[in-house]
Each structure stands twice: as structure tokens, then as C-alpha cells.
Amino acid sequence: MPRASYRGGAVAGPPSRAQDDGSLQNDTSHMSFEELLELQSQVGTKAYKQLVTGSSTKKQSCRPPVQKACVADKHRPLEMSAKVRVPFLRQVVPISKKVARDPRFDDLSGEYNPEVFDKTYQFLDDIRAREKELVKKQLKKRRSGEEHEKLQHLLQRMEQQEMAQKERKRQQELRLALKQERRAQAQQGHRPYFLKKSEQRQLVLAEKFKELKRSKKLESFLSRKRRRNAGKDRRHLPLSKE
Numbered sequence: 436m437p438r439a440s441y442r443g444g445a446v447a448g449p450p451s452r453a454q455d456d457g458s459l460q461n462d463t464s465h466m467s468f469e470e471l472l473e474l475q476s477q478v479g480t481k482a483y484k485q486l487v488t489g490s491s492t493k494k495q496s497c498r499p500p501v502q503k504a505c506v507a508d509k510h511r512p513l514e515m516s517a518k519v520r521v522p523f524l525r526q527v528v529p530i531s532k533k534v535a536r537d538p539r540f541d542d543l544s545g546e547y548n549p550e551v552f553d554k555t556y557q558f559l560d561d562i563r564a565r566e567k568e569l570v571k572k573q574l575k576k577r578r579s580g581e582e583h584e585k586l587q588h589l590l591q592r593m594e595q596q597e598m599a600q601k602e603r604k605r606q607q608e609l610r611l612a613l614k615q616e617r618r619a620q621a622q623q624g625h626r627p628y629f630l631k632k633s634e635q636r637q638l639v640l641a642e643k644f645k646e647l648k649r650s651k652k653l654e655s656f657l658s659r660k661r662r663r664n665a666g667k668d669r670r671h672l673p674l675s676k677e
Contacts, residue, residue, distance in 0.1 A: 567593050570589055570593065602643075605643075609639060
């Protein structure tokens with residue numbers, strides 16, 4: 436391929452910086468396609484574009500510059516430019532984000548103390564007793580039907596809640612007695628002994644056994660316990676092949 440050269444006696448090679456940009460642009464307008472490619476490979480793409488177009492290769496944004504809104508006074512409303520479209524959702528007044536707080540797991544609510552809680556809400560026991568009597572009266576009026584079954588289930592649930600509350604109070608009294616005993620041992624100079632969880636469960640079962648024996652419900656409790664254990668053992672037995 437023959438070496439490209441400028442027409443009109445110009446020597447081939449990259450154009451000198453002393454040459455005028457207008458004359459170079461006129462020279463390139465009369466060059467062939469092969470000469471233009473040769474010139475581009477010699478001077479580089481960026482300089483070639485500057486020679487051909489006669490302008491900078493920097494991209495100029497056609498969008499007009501947005502004038503920043505300025506506030507002279509902090510209590511003055513914000514002035515927005517009329518040339519810029521106002522967004523659909525914009526923050527007019529700063530709003531502090533609301534954080535949800537669960538009082539059950541928040542330190543601000545203090546620590547849960549069962550004894551203090553029972554003393555504070557002791558009036559609920561009277562309300563539950565009145566509600567239980569009301570349910571019993573309504574149950575006597577409705578001998579059958581769907582309403583009778585709903586009242587029967589409601590009464591059973593209230594009795595179960597009452598029994599669970601009594602059991603919880605009994606365990607609290609037992610723990611309080613053990614705490615007082617350890618405190619008395621420490622005052623006498625003895626080293627206090629802390630019961631394990633298994634030993635605490637045994638003490639709770641012993642107290643429950645004494646309570647059932649006093650109320651003459653021990654036999655019925657033991658019979659239910661035997662039936663429950665027999666049902667559990669029956670599940671582990673292999674199925675009989677007929």
C-alpha cells in the first residue's frame with residue numbers, strides 16, 4: 436500500500452501543531468478514504484476527530500444546568516426551580532421515623548418479676564371468677580346445640596387456665612421458700628446449696644402429690660397417668676400381623 440501524503444506538496448506524517456486547524460480541515464476534505472485511514476492510524480483517533488470536526492470530543496450535555504435551590508432563612512420555605520419538574524413524592528416537612536417498641540422485650544419496661552406482676556394484677560382473679568360464674572349460668576340455660584358446645588369448651592379452658600395459674604403460684608411459693616432457706620443458711624455462716632433443676636422438679640412433684648392426697652384426687656390422677664403411659668407404650672409396640 437503506497438504511503439499517503441497531503442495533496443499540494445505536503446509531506447506525509449502527523450500534522451504540526453503550528454498549522455491552523457481550519458486549513459487542516461480543508462485539506463482533509465479533499466483526501467481519499469485510504470488517506471484518511473492512514474492519517475487516523477498516524478495521529479490517533481482522538482486527534483483525528485479533532486482535525487475532522489474541528490471541535491473538542493468532550494460530550495456536552497444538552498440538558499441545561501440545574502440551579503440549586505438556596506434558602507436564605509432556615510424557617511423560609513424551600514424555593515424550587517420552575518425549569519425542573521417537581522417529583523411526585525417529595526419531603527415537604529421532615530418527619531421523624533416512628534420506631535415500633537415491644538414492651539415485652541424492651542429494657543425501658545423493666546425486668547419481669549412474677550411476684551410483683553401477680554400483686555399488681557390481682558384484681559383480674561375476681562374478674563375471671565365472675566366471668567366463670569356467668570358462663571356456668573348460661574350453660575345451664577342451654578342444654579344442647581352449638582351454643583352449648585361453645586360454652587362447654589369455654590368453661591373447660593377457663594378451668595385449665597385457673598389450674599395452671601394455681602400451679603404457677605405453687606411453684607413460686609416453693610422457690611421463695613428455698614430462697615429464704617438459703618438466705619438463712621448464709622446468715623448462719625453456712626455455704627448455701629443451690630438445687631439443680633432436676634431436684635427442683637422432684638420437689639414440685641412431691642408438693643403436687645401431697646396436694647392431690649389432701650384433696651382426695653390422687654387415685655383419679657394416677658389412673659389418668661397410667662392410661663397415658665399405656666398409650667405411649669402401645670405406640671412403640673410392633674404391629675401384629677393377622
